[in-house]
Amino acid sequence: MSPSDAPILSLEKVTKTFPGVRALSEVSIDLYPGKVTALVGENGAGKSTVVKTLTGIYQPDGGEIRVDGVPVHFPTPQSAENAGVTAIHQETVLFDELSVAENIFLGHAPKGRSGLIDTHAMHQGAKEILDGLGAKIDPRAILKDLGTANKHLVAISRALSVDARVVIMDEPTAALSHAEIEELYELVDGLKAQGKAILFISHKFDEIFRIADNYTVFRDGQMVGDGAIADVTEAELVKMMVGRDVSQIFPERDRNLGAEVLNVTGYDHPTEFADIGFTLKRGEILGFYGLVGAGRSEFMQALFGTTKPSAGSVRVDGAEATIRSPADAVSHGIVYVPEDRGKQGAIVDLPIFQNVTLPSLKQTSRKGFLKMAEEFKLAREYTERLDLRAASLDTHVGSLSGGNQQKVVIAKWLATEPKVIILDEPTKGIDIGSKAAVHEFMAELAAQGLAVIMVSSEIPEIVGMSDRVIIMREGRIAAELSREDICPEVLVSHAAGITEATA
């Protein structure tokens, strides 16, 4: 029995423009039952715009959406959901004060006979979906108490709680580590078997080749190619995407480490992490690997002064440093690029240049008075190095594509010329070409003496960039590997805690 050949959902010559930007021009995509279609393209190519058009968030300016061949309109997200289309959005919208289960079932909670929400059934349902993802999250937990990756798993669960025929996933694996990604693959296989049509957006090619059946490539809002994944190679896809060949080799660099710049001892937290200690030298790139919930981000935020550790001390350049707030950390030359860019990283309603200069205002101003020209100069210098695509430097960060927002946040912190930069999932959502630009810039700054702490869930990035790797498991340091010993298998086994078995 082969799945029917008729597409469930089609986009026919759809166009969408924003002031100054043609985000989509006459793109067409067909989604078939039981098939995964991968949508690839550079940052700002229009992928998320397609998702928002298909889910009633944006209205197309031209073209047609068809469900089972019948033209439809999705004036609201609800209408798209009713037509059987559900999506995991790139920038997830969840409610901090509600419980995990309430977030998952908001708007379509199971109701009892009285017409009131059946809380028991809701928690049960939430638990089932979360278990299916292999996520150890209590449905009763309040969302704001979860880490970014767990919030993301809740967002995935929310999309899956809708009984849909079409499931759209916009970079679902960004910032998930190998274990959660495996669970997601299985889940996608399950959805395929149920005959659902899946649109899968990702910048990671190993994923695309693992789960996709078809592909569609976007460049600058236009469709530049599609076909079966079996008929194409990674290099060909990249070339279609970028319009040129991209070398995916990590930058070579001289590793001449300088004096010790950071020394952390005995960092403890009542619930999130315990006994974290390490040193960092000038010019060193120290990777932090671990599964979701291993406490990496929580520790980094304590180091940056946004949460309070119960014990521990930091020495910067040999001198004891008291860090009670991010302002303290910044004044000691320690900066943090957070994982949650929408809330912590960027101020989305301010222009790009103002975001970049916000922590560097002392450098770009004179006696406390702003100097716009200096601000534009600094913003341009760093954003161009990171391959930012934007209509102008005074456009709001919120109107940029996800990957481009990330570049702004990285630029903002590099521009402060820190001693130590903590990057939490630095290339989350960044396309393959720009990723190379980010890595190159990182390597260059490290060569000039910048010390880098890189929290990453992407194994190739950890392996390719790190001089040393610390692996965290359940809030503790599970292992520390020096350059020669870093390899994917060892990382994975330490992170999962199965070292004995593989030794």
Next chain:
Amino acid sequence: MNTRSIPDRLQSPLERKLKSWESLLLLVAIGIFVANSFASPYFLNAWNLSDATFNFTEKAMIAFAMALLIISGEIDLSVASIIALASTAMGAAAQVGIGTEGLVLIGLATGLVCGAFNGVLVTALGLPSIVVTIGTMSLFRGISFIILGDQAYRGYPSDFAFFGQGYVWWVISFEFVLFAIIAVIYGVFLHMTNFGRTVYAIGNNPTGALFSGIRVGRVKFILFLLTGLMSGIAAICLTSRLGSTRPSIATGWELEIVTMVVLGGVNILGGSGSIPGVVIAAFVMGLVTFGLGLLNVPGIVMSIVIGGLLISVIALPRLWTMWSAR
């Protein structure tokens, strides 16, 4: 390599200004001015116009500080009560013979202390400012009532009258000059300094601002302090102008001040707004009340107009953004 360059701006700053809420408001102000001059033969008279400025100068002084506070995502509803308390403190001091300099210092100090009190409750204890300042609104005026009851303080030194009744040159009053100076100071402070930039950042995204290394609590505390200080200055002017203090002084001003700020295009939810907008809004409100006064419109109708204005200005900017976004 990469030769593509991102332009600084797509729209010139002038173009952006022309399309702004402020320029629309300016047209409204001019319209009201013209309408008033047709409606009443007494309007186009230098002394009458000068008198009209007293309708807004004191309120506007507070409105500038309030604008910064609202842009940062907070609000202070206790400002009129701070006026009452500061005026009472000055009145009590005048009774025991303290001179003009002393009275001014007492007025300013009372304002600062009240502002600091609000600021500590909001920033150190993390309480919502709307709740805190509704509380202190009753508290501050309550203290005045306890001290004064149904009495009034009079007998201010004669040179104290200058602040509210003095003229600097011809029809230009001291208050109007003070208003203009304060407007320029706040305009520069909000739009041209690092501090002003952080106010916008905090109002747009307090978490993001904190993560950017901004001392959010300190900035907000300073803004409450400034609002208290401006209330103290307004108290000096108003007390001087009236020549007496009753506990009911400046009742209801907090709403007129918030109306002025919002009419000036400041987003009541924080994050955006400008001082030039508030300046124009001050003139608009002054002209409206003065015009209605010239036409002998009864006071109750006047407060209906102010109420209607408050509602429509909260709705209008929203309609305006909807319209200009297209």
